[in-house]
Amino acid sequence: MDLKIAGRTALVTGASGGLGLAIARGLAAEGVKVAVSSRSSERIEAAAETIGHGAVPLVCDMTDHKARAALVDEAASRLGPLDILVINSGGPPSGPFESHDDRRFAAALDEHLGGAVALTRSALPSMRERRWGRILTITSCMLKQPAAGMILSNVARAAVAAFVKTCANESARDGVTVNNLLPGYTLTGRIAELSGQMAETTGRSAGDVIGDWEAQIPVGRLGTPEEFAAAAAFLCSEQAAYITGISLSVDGGWNRGLF
Structure with a gap:
């Protein structure tokens, strides 16, 4: 299937390895001009090298408010206005409720929800003005089926999903889709x-x-990162224009719920 996104521009965060790197590779293989970011300059430069296709490495620590607010503009200055934004970051520490103090809860919400808000705030206006855009957040299958010992992730992911659903409804008529992809x-x-x-x-x-x-x-x-990246690339495609506001699980059937 031709995803019809060759020549589009994309920023993928948390892309020095794992799912972020796999998504960046998948988009680049479709002809998308990709910028990738990570907090480690050494790792993100190595990742960009493996992606090829002129991938642009950018350094950004998502806990740094100033850096994350400027990241979209930095990517756009290198590639042109962003068409695709993939928001990915590492998961919070595991452990039961009693093992995390208030600072850890605040940090998890700031990095995941705060990061998604900051990046979307930067990218969305231009997408709406140009009447085409794809915003995809990467969270966790535990959004739909919270797991024991993962309270920080369970809470932060749910907050991001509420943000995604609301933004999707507000921007749908402007040709921008906003979706949530849930790895198992x-x-x-x-x-x-x-x-x-x-x-x-x-x-x-x-x-x-x-x-x-x-x-x-x-x-x-x-699952494999490549299987997950294929789902991400589709949601970022022209063919997925009628899919917005969803939280799609890519988990091999792990979630036992109906939705």
Whole structure:
């Protein structure tokens, strides 16, 4: 399928590895001019090199309010006005409610909801004016089925989803779609990190933790970043113009709910 986005411009945050990098690669393969960002200059420059297609590396720490407010303009100055914005960031620390103080809750909400608000505020006006745009936030399958020991992620992701739905309704008539993409258990460094943390907590091996996750997935395995990136590229495409305000799970059937 021709996604009809060749020549478009995109910014993908949190793209030095994992899902962000896979999405950037997928968009670049479709002919999109891509800027990628991360807090590490060394890692994002290496990522841009692997993406090829003239990918532009940008350094931005999403906890830095000034830096994130300027990121969209920086990308646009290198590529031209942004058509596609993919907002991705690493997940908050795991652990039960009692293990997190107020500062951790505030930090999780600021990085995830605050980051999405800041980037959307910068990108949306130009998209609406040009009557074409795609904004995609990457959250978690736990948005629809909150997981034990993941309270910071559960809360922050839900807040982002409410923001996405509201923005989608407000900008739909201007040709801008705003959607939320929910990864399930996928073969990334984040999975290694989480399985290690949970192994420490439970006294089991990381392999056993991953095995438990696989047993919960009807497909019977963890997903790949490339499978997730294919869904992201479609939602950023011309063909997805009638899809907005959704939270789409890419989780191998892990979520047992109807929606």
